[in-house]
Amino acid sequence: MRRLSAVLLAVALFAPFATASARPKTPAPEASASADPDALPVLAIDPAIADLVRGVSARTIGDTDRRLVAFGTRSAYSERLDNPARGVFAARDWIADRFRAIARGSDGRMTVALDTYEQPKTDRSPRAVEISSVYATLRGDDPARETYVISSHYDSRNSDPYDAGLDAPGADDNGSATAAVIEAARVMAHAHFAGTIIFACFDGEEQGLFGSGHFAQKLAAEGVHVAADFNNDIIGASVGHDGEIAPYDVRLFSEALPSDANLHRVNVIGTENDSPSRELARFALETDAAYVPNMHVNLIYRADRFLRGGDQESFTDAGFPAVRFVEQNENFDHQHQNVRTEGDIEYGDLTKFVDFDYVARVTQLNVAALATAAAAPSAPVVSMDAKALGYTTSLSWPAVNGAASYEVLWRKTYEPLWTHARSVTATSATIALSKDDWIFGVRSVDDAGHRSVVSLPTPITH
Numbered sequence: 001m002r003r004l005s006a007v008l009l010a011v012a013l014f015a016p017f018a019t020a021s022a023r024p025k026t027p028a029p030e031a032s033a034s035a036d037p038d039a040l041p042v043l044a045i046d047p048a049i050a051d052l053v054r055g056v057s058a059r060t061i062g063d064t065d066r067r068l069v070a071f072g073t074r075s076a077y078s079e080r081l082d083n084p085a086r087g088v089f090a091a092r093d094w095i096a097d098r099f100r101a102i103a104r105g106s107d108g109r110m111t112v113a114l115d116t117y118e119q120p121k122t123d124r125s126p127r128a129v130e131i132s133s134v135y136a137t138l139r140g141d142d143p144a145r146e147t148y149v150i151s152s153h154y155d156s157r158n159s160d161p162y163d164a165g166l167d168a169p170g171a172d173d174n175g176s177a178t179a180a181v182i183e184a185a186r187v188m189a190h191a192h193f194a195g196t197i198i199f200a201c202f203d204g205e206e207q208g209l210f211g212s213g214h215f216a217q218k219l220a221a222e223g224v225h226v227a228a229d230f231n232n233d234i235i236g237a238s239v240g241h242d243g244e245i246a247p248y249d250v251r252l253f254s255e256a257l258p259s260d261a262n263l264h265r266v267n268v269i270g271t272e273n274d275s276p277s278r279e280l281a282r283f284a285l286e287t288d289a290a291y292v293p294n295m296h297v298n299l300i301y302r303a304d305r306f307l308r309g310g311d312q313e314s315f316t317d318a319g320f321p322a323v324r325f326v327e328q329n330e331n332f333d334h335q336h337q338n339v340r341t342e343g344d345i346e347y348g349d350l351t352k353f354v355d356f357d358y359v360a361r362v363t364q365l366n367v368a369a370l371a372t373a374a375a376a377p378s379a380p381v382v383s384m385d386a387k388a389l390g391y392t393t394s395l396s397w398p399a400v401n402g403a404a405s406y407e408v409l410w411r412k413t414y415e416p417l418w419t420h421a422r423s424v425t426a427t428s429a430t431i432a433l434s435k436d437d438w439i440f441g442v443r444s445v446d447d448a449g450h451r452s453v454v455s456l457p458t459p460i461t462h
Contacts, residue, residue, distance in 0.1 A: 036420070038421060040409075041407070041423075043287065043290040044290075044449040046449070048191070049371045050291060052187050052188055052367050053291050056183055061180065061356050061359050061363065062179075064179035064182055065176060065179045066351055068178060069170065069350075070085075071085070071090050071091045072085075072167050073158075074155050074156040074170055075157055075162075075164045076088055076155045076203055076206065077163070080164075087164075088155055088203060091154060092134050092154070092203065095178070099134065099182070100112050102185050106189040110185075112136045112137075113134075114132050115215050117131055117214055118131075119204060119214075126162050131203045131204040132203050133201060133202045133212070134201050136185050136198070137196060138189060138196065139196055142401075142402075145195040146195050146196075146228075146378060147195060147196045147225060148195050148198070148226070148228050148373050149226055149228065149229040150184050150200070150229075150232070151201075151202060151212065151315075152178045152181045153177075153204075153233065154175075154178040154201040154203065155170075156168040156206070157206040158336070158338045159336060159337055159338045161207055169348060169350055170349050171354050172234055172236035172334060172353060172354050173336070174232075176354055176359050177233050179359065180359060180363040180366060181232065182199070182201075183363050194377075195373070195374035209309065211311075213317070216314040217314075217318055220319060226315065226321075228322070228323075228373055230284070231312035231325070232325045233310045233324060234330060235250065235325055235359055235362045236353075236356075236358065236359050237330065237353055237354060238328075238355040238358040240331055241332060246328040247355065247358050248295055248361070249295075250325055250327060250361075250365065251325070252297050252299055253300045253312070254277040254299070254301065255275060255277045255316055256272055256273060256278065256302070257272065259317060261275075270413055274439065274441075275321075276321035276453075277316055277322055278301070279321070279454050280321040280453055281299050282417060282454065283454065284323060288368050292364045295365055297365065298328065299416070301416070311324075321453075327358075327362075333347050334348065372450055373452075376445075376451055377401065377452055378452060379444060380427075381397055381398060381455065382397045382442045382455050382456070382457040382458065383458055383459075383460050384457035385460060386435065386460055387460060387461055390434075391432075392433070393410075393430065395431075396427060397442060397455075399427050402444075403446060405423055405424065405445045406424050406442055406445060407422065407442065407445055408424060408440065408441075408442050409421045409454055410433065410439060410440045411438065411439050413439055415439075418454065441456050442457070443455065
């Protein structure tokens with residue numbers, strides 16, 4: 001990452017920088033010296049990434065969200081409207097133009113494209129529909145590096161998922177997240193990263209993840225190595241259904257097991273809580289705690305909420321790690337509803353219910369995790385020597401391009417987060433702890449202190 005400085009400063013120096021409309025509910029934890037030589041290290045701050053995070057604007061996000069709402073409806077089934085000011089394709093064209101304007105600041109490294117296809121009629125849908133997603137690709141400096149995605153869906157719905165006539169404002173679901181993706185592109189377009197970044201706004205999510213499903217399968221068919229999808233869906237409300245106020249909390253969902261997991265092997269090895277998506281979630285939690293310390297990222301160890309789903313599932317179905325950000329307390333009166341008032345209840349997904357300072361803080365979380373992942377070296381491919389019984393754990397891995405060192409991490413099998421780490425410069429390590437009693441992982445670290453997502457070892461038994 002050429003333009004992101006290698007100068008690293010202590011976390012505490014940057015604690016005040018995150019945009020906030022009020023004081024955080026609780027103070028950020030302070031780093032303290034530990035007598036344990038294998039305690040987890042305090043992550044250092046890259047000032048250039050901190051500048052990107054600081055650049056996120058609640059005002060710009062609000063302007064984008066209001067512009068999306070002004071299209072009246074963004075229902076996927078409004079694609080046939082012959083009105084340049086209304087409907088899903090009017091919104092699509094505006095998003096594409098916004099990405100193109102942003103791309104002018106990228107020195108030609110950002111390109112904008114549509115992923116358009118005809119979605120056949122399903123058992124539930126009334127007809128075939130033309131789906132058209134829009135995405136901007138910021139080319140990385142290293143062609144051998146992985147691709148990283150930040151995503152949302154820009155379509156909206158009212159009480160009827162196939163109604164294209166009545167208004168479907170979609171201010172929170174999902175104008176908030178579409179605005180976040182566009183804002184992330186705006187603040188990151190000028191920066192250089194080793195990995196390529198895709199800023200994606202999908203169509204047809206509300207009817208069955210149409211746009212993201214097509215796009216993720218396309219990437220897989222083209223052999224694109226997607227190392228992460230940070231999906232955002234419903235990230236706009238800081239006040240919940242019963243008046244719960246949570247302006248500094250956000251949920252982060254991650255699946256336990258990929259769909260092609262070998263359950264017998266998972267049970268033998270004990271990696272049911274260590275899927276690639278789960279490790280991506282832990283990476284985001286640790287990184288975001290450093291860069292946006294006044295936000296509380298609450299890990300939810302399941303793929304999504306009950307009776308709901310999101311575009312991250314299209315990426316996990318394609319074999320890619322993916323997670324979903326969603327507001328802490330949802331108000332279902334403001335989702336999937338016709339705009340109306342009944343008694344004392346105002347229904348509808350209206351801009352008045354969106355907290356743009358909150359959206360900005362969630363956007364900062366995305367920018368911090370995305371920028372760090374795209375700047376860090378690739379995660380190592382790790383093996384564990386399991387050919388004999390013993391009381392130690394031996395790990396090895398091929399050298400990773402750009403890595404100055406590595407960290408071996410471990411935790412008890414019942415613990416949700418990594419608890420210990422040891423820095424090594426070699427491509428192997430033996431830890432005086434039993435492989436039977438602990439979970440181990442390894443991550444790459446470059447000379448600027450950027451850390452990769454943790455990789456779990458593959459046991460070698462013969």
